Amino acid sequence: MSQLPNDFALSNLSRRGFLKGVGATSALVLVASWGWQDAFAAEKEKKFFGADGMPNGWIDDPKVYVSIAADGIVTVVCNRSEMGQGVRTSLTMVVADELEADWAMMKVQQAPGDEVRFGNQDTDGSRSMRHWYEPMRRCGAAARTMLEQAAANQWKVPVSECHAQLHKVIHKPSGRELGYGALAAAAGALAVPARDSLRLKQPSEFRYIGKEGTRAIDGADIVNGRAIYGADVHFDGMLYATIARPAVYGGKVKSVDSSAAMKVPGVIKVVQIEGHPLPSEFQPLGGVAVVASNTWAAIKGREALKIEWDDGPNASYDSIAYRKEIEAASLKPGKVVRNTGNIDEAMGSANSTLEASYYLPHLTQAPMEPMVAIARFKDGVCEAWAPSQAPQVSRERIGERLGIPFDNVTFNVTLLGGGFGRKSKPDFIIEAAILAKEFPGKAVRVQWTREDDIHCSYFHTVSAEYLKASLNKDGLPSGWLHRTVAPSITALFAPGMNHEAAFELGMGFTNMAYAIPNVRLENPEAAIHTRVGWYRSVSNIPHGFAIQSFVDELAHKAGQDPLKYQIKLLGPDRQIDPRTLSEEWNYGESPERYPIDTARMRTVLETAAKAAGWGRELPKGRGLGLAVHYSFVTYVAAVIEVEVKDDGTLIVHKTDIAVDCGPQINPERIRAQFEGACVMGLGNAVLGEISFKDGKVQQDNFHMYEVARMSLAPKEVAVHLVTPLGNVPLGGVGEPGVPPIAPALCNAIFAATGKRIRDLPVRYQLQGWQKAQA
CATH class of the missing domain: 3.30.365.10 (Aldehyde oxidase/xanthine dehydrogenase, molybdopterin binding domain)
Structure with missing residues (x-):
């Protein structure tokens, strides 16, 4: 051919x-x-x-x-x-x-x-x-x-x-x-x-x-059904594998008895895979693979394995204890990453102050299609097929792990049944390549189950956020102190990386653009105890939730309308060079071509508020909440209308989302991205939580790690595409819709009930929520 x-x-x-x-x-x-x-x-x-x-x-x-x-x-x-x-x-x-x-x-x-x-x-x-x-x-x-x-x-x-x-x-x-x-x-x-x-x-x-x-x-x-996703790739004589991986980050196999597994009909071989020394990078966790003639045999064979594990240095990781640790760190000074004016003087001379702490747990991507990869190895050449967000890196890592030249690796990208950042990591693809080398000429498919996916993900980071503002006589902040504490993705690559990287801090933290004269932003240390990685919108999630919730609190303390208060905080329309905010990354874009434009921020706020009928009278138990966020060089505002019944039942009636992403190439897909982000953001806010005990994830499947069902989804989602003035370049649309949803929801719940929610998920905060949803 x-x-x-x-x-x-x-x-x-x-x-x-x-x-x-x-x-x-x-x-x-x-x-x-x-x-x-x-x-x-x-x-x-x-x-x-x-x-x-x-x-x-x-x-x-x-x-x-x-x-x-x-x-x-x-x-x-x-x-x-x-x-x-x-x-x-x-x-x-x-x-x-x-x-x-x-x-x-x-x-x-x-x-x-x-x-x-x-x-x-x-x-x-x-x-x-x-x-x-x-x-x-x-x-x-x-x-x-x-x-x-x-x-x-x-x-x-x-x-x-x-x-x-x-x-x-x-x-x-x-x-x-x-x-x-x-x-x-x-x-x-x-x-x-x-x-x-x-x-x-x-x-x-x-x-x-x-x-x-x-x-x-x-x-x-x-x-x-003609489209080819990862699990649709098939070859005659293909072998199937499942892997028992260490449940604790850094764990290793101490001993394994595979005799019972080998008796399962269809099981062909049991292979031990070495994990990568900590920090693990994006390499496989290691463990014991069962290779069989069909998936069911591989799964049953894995169940029959008798493995003794050495859980390693993270066996004591506990979400409850770790929360206390990072919350305590957020109350103490940390590494200063932005310092404008004199925050101590502003706090000392304030008419009043307000402080609040916010907490967000780990999340997992849980794409509908669990991880799957197919590889074939023969005569020093490897070919792989997988639903990957990073094919080039997958080729590189396969070549390195198998000890073959890069040119000897071919990588084929299938459709992805959801990604959300998880499939940018090649660990599951490397697993398939390792096993393929054990069976030269045979295609080997490594299939993850939902439990594998939830137990062994690259989790969205846990975070503690502390904010304090000094207020002038008009109720506006004269000083702003914000500390963010979260394990960094970069800690997977370098020991001792206990501070967040510039790209993580640049997601809604250092580039906070409110017109406040005295600002100090700090980043205390946080050690890593599990794999963390990209999740749709990454660090914008905790930063956006904390800042937009806090601004709503400030507005209510000042007795002012939250929309008008937001616009006052933005100050005069201006284009801000992000470098003047100590923000060098700017999503990898030129600061001249992509300044932060407060007029565009104000416009999406006003657009969403107008569409939602902001300021109208609502029945008892209903409320409107708003939030605005800048991420991936796109401006997004959300207004959510909720109803909270006396038993705690939460109903989301409508979400209005205003988007300024620059020129709109494919409007239908843009709207679809923000509609999906809305539902995902609601699921994260109300239900999302990955927790650890003895170093192990406590959730197993969707009955424990719940995603948004139809009962939680808004009865109506309206996405309003804002056409910017002037010649502006394109922004992103895949991720920017997630960050404003959680704060807009919680602000709406406060407007409906008077109850302020600072810790996620929401389901723990609303009386009767779990009973009402049963």
């Missing part, structure tokens, strides 16, 4: 043909692969931003990304992982628009893991569209230009007389037409035009970008 061709003529793009010949080397370390340069770098000044600052950057070559078959079918290669956010549709829309293609003739092909060929592939940080919108526009425009030139050459006319329109090139003077399929081979033989020579469309010319009604490019396959 032929490899991906260097021209546009493509009659049969098979998966294996697409993969053949793909390979690239990389010397990037894991930290750089996730954009963590700031967390460890000695120098703070960054030279590159956005896609330019990511490993392997971006590619805009149409010969890499666009293929046109003789029948006119256009195949666009998508280099980002699809997990329900619609990136395969949205990136294809961008190419199709500039290409002047007929959407009915568009197809999408998933790129394998190869960043040298396809540019950065890390699907995280809500940055796929903001990093790839412009390169994909240029890609489509270049392909259109080449098609027009090919037609001009065939007709022997000036190219200025040729115009691409809806999948054909038209010679304007004569009316002659040629379809894209007829021109593909000739166009592919031409040189790619220089970037500065391309004519990009004006927004008024867009056919798909920003428009409603474009069907999801793979929606039909997903609905009818």
Whole structure:
């Protein structure tokens, strides 16, 4: 089968043909692969931003990304992982628009893991569209230009007389037409035009970008079951494995008796996997694998194992005790990360002060599709298939663990049944590769159960937040002290990393933009005792909850309307260089291109409030709460209307969400992201909790780690897309919808009941909640 061709003529793009010949080397370390340069770098000044600052950057070559078959079918290669956010549709829309293609003739092909060929592939940080919108526009425009030139050459006319329109090139003077399929081979033989020579469309010319009604490019396959997710990959003779992993972070196998497991029909072999020394990075936990001819045999075989564990240094980790530890730390001075004015003087001269503490437990991503990976190893070559957010890093880690060259690893990305940050870690993929090496030539599938997923995740960090404000005669803060205490993701990579990294603090903490003259932000130490990792919106969750809850408390203490109080706190409309807030990271974006704009913050507040009917009279037991948050260079405000009955039953009647994410590429998918974020945020706030005792997770499955059901979901969710004034760049949309939901909910509960909620989950705070939901 032929490899991906260097021209546009493509009659049969098979998966294996697409993969053949793909390979690239990389010397990037894991930290750089996730954009963590700031967390460890000695120098703070960054030279590159956005896609330019990511490993392997971006590619805009149409010969890499666009293929046109003789029948006119256009195949666009998508280099980002699809997990329900619609990136395969949205990136294809961008190419199709500039290409002047007929959407009915568009197809999408998933790129394998190869960043040298396809540019950065890390699907995280809500940055796929903001990093790839412009390169994909240029890609489509270049392909259109080449098609027009090919037609001009065939007709022997000036190219200025040729115009691409809806999948054909038209010679304007004569009316002659040629379809894209007829021109593909000739166009592919031409040189790619220089970037500065391309004519990009004006927004008024867009056919798909920003428009409603474009069907999801793979929606039909997903609905009818043809789409391939991780567990759908199958090979004749494939083996299946489950793994008994240490329940405590850093635990090891002391001894194992596999005799009973080997008697289970279908069990083929029991393999011990070595874990990675602490800190564990994103490597497997280790344990004992049972390999069988079918999944059920592997599961039953695992149950029959008799393992004695050495639980290691984290065997005493206890959520109740640890909460007391970090809450105590939050009440003492810590590492100062931002210091403006004189906070001590402001506190000493205040008319009054207000202080409050907030607590958020661990969460887990719990995607609907548990971890699964397939690998095949033979003659020093490994090929893997998995639902991964980070294919390049997965290739690197497989090669390192198996001791084979990077070029000898091929990685295929399937659709993801949810990701939320969990599938950016390659531990489960490495497990499959390790076991595949035990069975040369055989495909081996490692299947996690829901219990595996909940017990052995990379959990969202636990957090204690302490805030204190000094108030002037107008009830506004003259001083603001905030301490955040949470284990850092970076502690998985370097011993003693007990302070949060710059990228974690830059998520709603250091970049707090209220117009307060005296500000001190501190970060006391917190040791890590379990694996922590990305969760949708990451550290914005605790920071947003604490700040937006506290602002609501300040408004009520001052006897002022929370909306008007928020707008006063924002101060005059201005664009803030985040570096003046001691914020160097700025989501990896240029501070000049992406300043923090308080006018945009105010606008989303006013938009959501107006849509919700803020200020109207409500019946007894009902309340409106609002919150606003800036994350992933997008501005989001939420207003939630709740009803709390006398027995504690909570009903969410409506949520209004206003979003300013800059230009809107695919409005339908943007709304879907924020609708989903709303339900996820409510589930986190009301139900979400992972707790530890004796180092072990106490939850097992969805009966113990509950997610939002229909009874908790709002009766109505309205997402209002705000069109910003002026020429602003794209923001993110996958994650920014989560942070304002919990504080808006709790502020609404206070408005309805007078009960202030500072600790999550909410279910422990409302009398009769559990009984009412039984």
